[in-house]
Amino acid sequence: MKKIICLFATITFFLSCDQTQKKESQDEPTKVDYIYKATYLDDFKIGDSNLVLKVQEMHQHIIEKNYEMVGEYLADNVVFGLEDGSLIEGKEACMKFMIEGYSSIEIEDYQVAVNLAVTGNNGDEWVLLWDNGKIVTQDGAEMAYNWMEAFQFENGKIITMNQYAKPRK
Known part of the structure; x- marks a missing residue:
């Protein structure tokens, strides 16, 4: 026993x-030894979720066509990197782009697939957003899209927005 x-x-x-x-x-x-070394950052941690809320609020104002409120989220030196590779620089130019582009359409069935705040090891704060919706033009034509955006924040304002869009079936 x-x-x-x-x-x-x-x-x-x-x-x-x-x-x-x-x-x-x-x-x-x-510790991972990557095959390709990142040219910007390769180490992130989960960031400030309040920044995700700011991005969502801004999108809500875009959908509601409340462009004055949309402008409150942008820094004066904001840069938009669009899916075609073009850049729009400065708050005034970015606001003009959004007002001209979104005033004549409706965004319906808007959904967020992923939203994630990250902070790089250099202190840069980003919100990564994967979203989708349906664009309805004034003549009733409908097109559904998937979007992927990255928003960089500085002092609580968006200083960079990179966007990729892909039509979906």
Whole structure:
């Protein structure tokens, strides 16, 4: 009987040591040697969720065509990088682009697939947004899109917006 108790205690001890070791190794971040070195950043942590809310509020104002409120989210030196590779620089030019582009359409069935705030190891704050919706033109034509946007923030304002769009079926 003593042998069975001793054997049971020994097995329990070794199993508990193994579990502790596994838990410790799961908690430690793994250093990865990437094949391609990032030219900007390759280390991020989860950022400020309030910035996600700002992006969502701005989108709500765009859909409602409340452009004065949309402008409150943009820094004076904001830059939009559009899906065709063109850049729009400055708050006034970006606002003109949005007002001209969105005033004659309706955005329907707007949905967010992913929104994530991240902070780079250099302190840069970004919100990554994957969203989709249906564009309805004044003549009733409808086109559905998937969008991917990245918004960079500085002092609570958007300083960069990069956008990619793809029609969906």
